[in-house]
Amino acid sequence: MTPAYRTARPDDEAALGALWTTAFTGAPVEQLWRLAPERHRRTLVAVDGDDVVSALHYQPRPLRSATGTVERVGCVGSVATLPRARGRGHVRALLAAAVHAMTADGCAWSLLFTDTPGVYEGEGWQTFSRPTWHGPPAGPATRPAPEVHVRPARAADRAPLAALHDAYDAHRPLTTVRTADDWAHRLPAWYAPVTTDTLVAEDAAGRRVGYVVLRRHDDGTTDLDEIALGAAAPAEPLAGALFAAAAERAGPGAVRVHLPADGAVLAALPALLAEAWVTDDRTGMARPLHATTAAVRATVTAPGATHWHGDSF
Known part of the structure:
Protein backbone atom coordinates (compact mmCIF):
# COMPACT_ATOMS: atom_id res chain seq x y z
CA MET A 1 0.00 0.00 0.00
CA THR A 132 31.54 24.13 22.56
CA TRP A 133 34.02 23.71 25.41
CA HIS A 134 34.40 20.63 27.58
CA GLY A 135 36.66 19.34 30.32
CA PRO A 136 36.76 18.27 33.97
CA PRO A 137 35.22 20.64 36.52
CA ALA A 138 37.59 23.01 38.27
CA GLY A 139 38.60 22.21 41.82
CA PRO A 140 38.16 24.56 44.80
CA ALA A 141 41.77 25.78 44.66
CA THR A 142 41.22 27.31 41.22
CA ARG A 143 37.92 29.00 42.01
CA PRO A 144 38.01 32.75 42.61
CA ALA A 145 36.48 34.30 45.71
CA PRO A 146 32.94 35.25 44.67
CA GLU A 147 32.09 38.94 44.54
CA VAL A 148 28.40 38.08 44.51
CA HIS A 149 26.25 35.57 46.33
CA VAL A 150 25.13 32.60 44.19
CA ARG A 151 22.14 30.49 45.19
CA PRO A 152 19.58 28.13 43.59
CA ALA A 153 16.71 29.84 41.81
CA ARG A 154 13.31 30.12 43.43
CA ALA A 155 9.83 30.51 41.94
CA ALA A 156 9.88 34.22 42.79
CA ASP A 157 12.92 34.68 40.52
CA ARG A 158 11.01 34.09 37.27
CA ALA A 159 10.28 37.73 36.40
CA PRO A 160 13.75 39.06 37.34
CA LEU A 161 15.43 36.24 35.39
CA ALA A 162 13.24 36.95 32.37
CA ALA A 163 14.32 40.60 32.52
CA LEU A 164 18.00 39.57 32.74
CA HIS A 165 17.56 37.22 29.80
CA ASP A 166 15.82 39.85 27.67
CA ALA A 167 18.55 42.42 28.32
CA TYR A 168 21.43 39.98 27.75
CA ASP A 169 19.92 38.72 24.47
CA ALA A 170 18.49 42.04 23.27
CA HIS A 171 20.80 42.06 20.22
CA ARG A 172 22.10 38.49 20.20
CA PRO A 173 21.57 36.68 16.87
CA LEU A 174 19.84 33.29 16.82
CA THR A 175 18.14 33.76 20.19
CA THR A 176 14.40 33.42 20.65
CA VAL A 177 12.29 36.35 21.82
CA ARG A 178 10.67 34.65 24.80
CA THR A 179 7.11 35.27 25.91
CA ALA A 180 5.54 34.97 29.35
CA ASP A 181 4.07 31.67 28.15
CA ASP A 182 7.58 30.41 27.32
CA TRP A 183 8.69 31.15 30.87
CA ALA A 184 5.57 29.53 32.31
CA HIS A 185 5.66 26.34 30.23
CA ARG A 186 8.62 25.87 27.88
CA LEU A 187 11.42 26.69 30.32
CA PRO A 188 10.08 24.49 33.16
CA ALA A 189 9.64 21.61 30.69
CA TRP A 190 13.18 21.72 29.31
CA TYR A 191 14.82 22.73 32.59
CA ALA A 192 13.09 20.19 34.84
CA PRO A 193 14.22 20.65 38.46
CA VAL A 194 14.95 16.93 38.87
CA THR A 195 17.98 17.16 36.58
CA THR A 196 18.57 20.91 36.26
CA ASP A 197 19.99 23.64 38.46
CA THR A 198 19.36 27.30 37.74
CA LEU A 199 21.81 29.33 39.80
CA VAL A 200 21.15 33.00 40.50
CA ALA A 201 23.76 35.62 41.41
CA GLU A 202 22.82 38.46 43.76
CA ASP A 203 24.88 41.53 44.57
CA ALA A 204 25.30 43.06 48.03
CA ALA A 205 22.04 44.94 47.60
CA GLY A 206 20.13 41.74 46.89
CA ARG A 207 19.60 42.50 43.20
CA ARG A 208 19.62 39.56 40.78
CA VAL A 209 22.53 40.30 38.48
CA GLY A 210 23.00 37.04 36.54
CA TYR A 211 22.17 33.36 36.23
CA VAL A 212 23.33 30.10 34.68
CA VAL A 213 21.49 26.87 33.87
CA LEU A 214 23.19 23.47 34.11
CA ARG A 215 21.75 20.02 33.36
CA ARG A 216 23.18 16.88 34.92
CA HIS A 217 23.04 13.50 33.18
CA ASP A 218 22.93 9.93 34.48
CA ASP A 219 26.44 9.27 33.15
CA GLY A 220 27.91 11.96 35.45
CA THR A 221 28.40 14.59 32.75
CA THR A 222 26.94 18.08 33.00
CA ASP A 223 25.88 20.60 30.35
CA LEU A 224 26.05 24.33 31.01
CA ASP A 225 23.24 25.46 28.73
CA GLU A 226 22.38 29.08 29.40
CA ILE A 227 23.75 32.25 30.93
CA ALA A 228 22.68 35.85 31.37
CA LEU A 229 24.98 38.52 32.77
CA GLY A 230 23.39 41.76 33.91
CA ALA A 231 24.91 45.20 33.53
CA ALA A 232 24.77 45.93 37.28
CA ALA A 233 27.96 43.94 38.04
CA PRO A 234 31.35 43.57 36.29
CA ALA A 235 30.87 40.82 33.71
CA GLU A 236 34.02 38.72 34.18
CA PRO A 237 33.88 38.40 38.02
CA LEU A 238 30.14 37.75 37.76
CA ALA A 239 30.65 34.96 35.23
CA GLY A 240 33.47 33.57 37.37
CA ALA A 241 31.26 33.41 40.47
CA LEU A 242 28.48 31.68 38.57
CA PHE A 243 30.94 29.24 36.98
CA ALA A 244 32.54 28.43 40.32
CA ALA A 245 29.13 27.60 41.79
CA ALA A 246 28.31 25.50 38.72
CA ALA A 247 31.58 23.57 39.09
CA GLU A 248 30.65 22.71 42.68
CA ARG A 249 27.33 21.27 41.52
CA ALA A 250 28.59 19.48 38.41
CA GLY A 251 28.77 15.72 38.23
CA PRO A 252 32.07 13.85 38.37
CA GLY A 253 32.33 13.62 34.59
CA ALA A 254 33.10 16.21 31.97
CA VAL A 255 31.32 19.55 31.83
CA ARG A 256 30.16 20.69 28.38
CA VAL A 257 29.74 24.43 27.88
CA HIS A 258 27.16 25.61 25.32
CA LEU A 259 27.55 29.36 25.71
CA PRO A 260 28.43 32.26 23.40
CA ALA A 261 32.10 32.98 22.85
CA ASP A 262 31.85 36.33 24.63
CA GLY A 263 34.88 37.86 26.31
CA ALA A 264 33.59 37.51 29.89
CA VAL A 265 32.55 33.88 29.31
CA LEU A 266 35.92 32.92 27.85
CA ALA A 267 37.89 34.77 30.53
CA ALA A 268 35.91 33.06 33.33
CA LEU A 269 36.14 29.48 31.98
CA PRO A 270 39.02 28.52 34.35
CA ALA A 271 36.57 28.94 37.24
CA LEU A 272 34.48 26.17 35.68
CA LEU A 273 36.88 23.86 33.82
CA ALA A 274 40.22 22.56 35.11
CA GLU A 275 41.17 22.06 31.46
CA ALA A 276 39.19 23.25 28.46
CA TRP A 277 39.03 21.68 25.02
CA VAL A 278 37.03 23.25 22.25
CA THR A 279 34.96 21.22 19.78
CA ASP A 280 32.96 22.22 16.74
Missing part, protein backbone atom coordinates in the same frame (compact mmCIF):
# COMPACT_ATOMS: atom_id res chain seq x y z
CA THR A 2 1.29 3.44 -0.94
CA PRO A 3 1.80 5.64 2.16
CA ALA A 4 -0.19 8.85 2.48
CA TYR A 5 1.30 12.15 3.60
CA ARG A 6 -0.96 14.70 5.26
CA THR A 7 -1.39 17.04 8.20
CA ALA A 8 -2.24 15.55 11.58
CA ARG A 9 -5.79 15.09 12.85
CA PRO A 10 -7.11 15.02 16.40
CA ASP A 11 -7.56 11.25 16.20
CA ASP A 12 -3.80 10.90 15.47
CA GLU A 13 -2.82 12.24 18.90
CA ALA A 14 -2.51 8.87 20.66
CA ALA A 15 -0.33 7.48 17.86
CA LEU A 16 1.84 10.61 17.82
CA GLY A 17 2.29 10.47 21.57
CA ALA A 18 3.37 6.83 21.40
CA LEU A 19 5.78 7.56 18.54
CA TRP A 20 7.43 10.50 20.30
CA THR A 21 7.59 8.78 23.67
CA THR A 22 9.53 5.94 22.05
CA ALA A 23 11.81 8.19 19.99
CA PHE A 24 12.57 10.90 22.57
CA THR A 25 12.96 9.22 25.94
CA GLY A 26 12.76 11.76 28.74
CA ALA A 27 12.20 14.79 26.48
CA PRO A 28 8.96 16.78 26.91
CA VAL A 29 8.08 16.60 23.20
CA GLU A 30 4.41 15.66 23.49
CA GLN A 31 3.91 17.91 26.52
CA LEU A 32 5.05 21.00 24.60
CA TRP A 33 3.36 19.94 21.36
CA ARG A 34 -0.02 19.95 23.10
CA LEU A 35 0.57 23.61 23.99
CA ALA A 36 1.56 24.63 20.46
CA PRO A 37 -0.89 26.85 18.56
CA GLU A 38 -2.38 25.27 15.42
CA ARG A 39 -0.48 22.10 16.24
CA HIS A 40 -2.46 19.80 13.95
CA ARG A 41 -1.97 21.74 10.72
CA ARG A 42 1.73 22.23 11.54
CA THR A 43 2.31 18.53 12.17
CA LEU A 44 2.93 16.41 9.11
CA VAL A 45 2.51 12.63 9.21
CA ALA A 46 3.14 9.60 7.04
CA VAL A 47 0.32 7.08 7.26
CA ASP A 48 0.69 3.47 6.18
CA GLY A 49 -2.71 1.83 6.20
CA ASP A 50 -4.24 3.06 9.45
CA ASP A 51 -0.92 3.64 11.22
CA VAL A 52 1.03 6.86 11.69
CA VAL A 53 4.56 5.67 10.96
CA SER A 54 6.48 8.97 10.71
CA ALA A 55 5.94 12.56 11.80
CA LEU A 56 7.46 16.00 12.17
CA HIS A 57 6.23 19.26 13.64
CA TYR A 58 7.24 22.80 12.82
CA GLN A 59 6.47 25.86 14.89
CA PRO A 60 7.04 29.48 13.83
CA ARG A 61 9.14 31.21 16.48
CA PRO A 62 10.45 34.81 16.69
CA LEU A 63 14.25 34.75 16.39
CA ARG A 64 16.72 37.63 16.28
CA SER A 65 18.68 38.05 13.07
CA ALA A 66 22.24 39.23 12.46
CA THR A 67 20.90 42.76 11.89
CA GLY A 68 18.94 42.81 15.15
CA THR A 69 15.51 42.45 13.57
CA VAL A 70 13.10 39.75 14.72
CA GLU A 71 12.20 37.19 12.07
CA ARG A 72 9.54 34.49 11.87
CA VAL A 73 11.49 31.22 11.72
CA GLY A 74 10.07 27.77 11.06
CA CYS A 75 11.59 25.60 13.79
CA VAL A 76 11.45 21.92 12.84
CA GLY A 77 11.44 19.24 15.51
CA SER A 78 9.78 16.05 16.74
CA VAL A 79 11.05 14.22 13.65
CA ALA A 80 10.57 10.49 14.23
CA THR A 81 9.82 7.28 12.33
CA LEU A 82 8.81 3.88 13.63
CA PRO A 83 11.70 1.38 13.33
CA ARG A 84 9.75 -0.85 10.94
CA ALA A 85 9.14 2.07 8.57
CA ARG A 86 12.65 3.53 8.39
CA GLY A 87 14.60 3.74 5.16
CA ARG A 88 11.50 4.32 3.02
CA GLY A 89 11.89 8.05 2.42
CA HIS A 90 9.17 9.19 4.82
CA VAL A 91 11.22 11.94 6.46
CA ARG A 92 12.35 13.32 3.10
CA ALA A 93 8.74 13.49 1.93
CA LEU A 94 7.62 15.19 5.13
CA LEU A 95 10.48 17.70 4.94
CA ALA A 96 9.53 18.62 1.38
CA ALA A 97 5.96 19.18 2.52
CA ALA A 98 7.19 21.20 5.51
CA VAL A 99 9.16 23.53 3.22
CA HIS A 100 5.97 24.38 1.33
CA ALA A 101 3.97 24.77 4.55
CA MET A 102 6.53 27.01 6.28
CA THR A 103 6.89 29.17 3.17
CA ALA A 104 3.13 29.62 3.01
CA ASP A 105 3.16 30.34 6.76
CA GLY A 106 5.42 33.36 6.18
CA CYS A 107 8.62 31.93 7.69
CA ALA A 108 11.81 33.70 6.59
CA TRP A 109 13.92 30.59 7.10
CA SER A 110 13.95 27.28 8.94
CA LEU A 111 16.04 26.02 11.86
CA LEU A 112 16.56 22.53 13.27
CA PHE A 113 19.06 20.58 15.37
CA THR A 114 20.09 17.00 14.64
CA ASP A 115 22.86 14.44 15.03
CA THR A 116 22.02 12.97 11.59
CA PRO A 117 22.36 15.82 9.09
CA GLY A 118 22.44 13.76 5.88
CA VAL A 119 18.72 13.51 5.21
CA TYR A 120 18.21 17.22 5.92
CA GLU A 121 21.04 18.29 3.62
CA GLY A 122 19.22 16.54 0.80
CA GLU A 123 16.24 18.84 1.37
CA GLY A 124 18.21 22.09 1.48
CA TRP A 125 19.28 22.51 5.11
CA GLN A 126 22.94 23.27 5.78
CA THR A 127 24.92 22.84 8.97
CA PHE A 128 26.52 25.70 10.85
CA SER A 129 29.23 25.73 13.49
CA ARG A 130 28.88 26.54 17.20
CA PRO A 131 31.92 26.37 19.51
CA ASP A 281 29.27 21.55 17.33
CA ARG A 282 27.58 21.16 13.94
CA THR A 283 24.18 19.90 15.06
CA GLY A 284 22.48 23.14 14.01
CA MET A 285 21.06 23.37 10.48
CA ALA A 286 19.36 26.22 8.62
CA ARG A 287 17.44 26.53 5.35
CA PRO A 288 16.37 29.76 3.60
CA LEU A 289 12.69 30.14 2.73
CA HIS A 290 11.77 33.78 2.05
CA ALA A 291 15.16 35.08 3.25
CA THR A 292 18.33 34.91 1.18
CA THR A 293 21.00 32.30 1.80
CA ALA A 294 23.48 35.05 2.69
CA ALA A 295 21.16 36.61 5.28
CA VAL A 296 20.52 33.27 6.98
CA ARG A 297 24.19 32.38 7.00
CA ALA A 298 25.01 35.80 8.51
CA THR A 299 22.62 35.12 11.39
CA VAL A 300 23.73 31.60 12.29
CA THR A 301 27.45 32.43 12.04
CA ALA A 302 27.35 35.88 13.68
CA PRO A 303 29.75 36.42 16.61
CA GLY A 304 27.99 35.49 19.82
CA ALA A 305 25.08 33.81 18.03
CA THR A 306 23.44 31.34 20.41
CA HIS A 307 20.30 29.25 20.62
CA TRP A 308 19.55 28.26 24.22
CA HIS A 309 18.46 24.72 25.13
CA GLY A 310 15.41 26.10 26.92
CA ASP A 311 14.07 27.29 23.56
CA SER A 312 14.25 23.80 22.04
CA PHE A 313 11.36 22.63 19.92
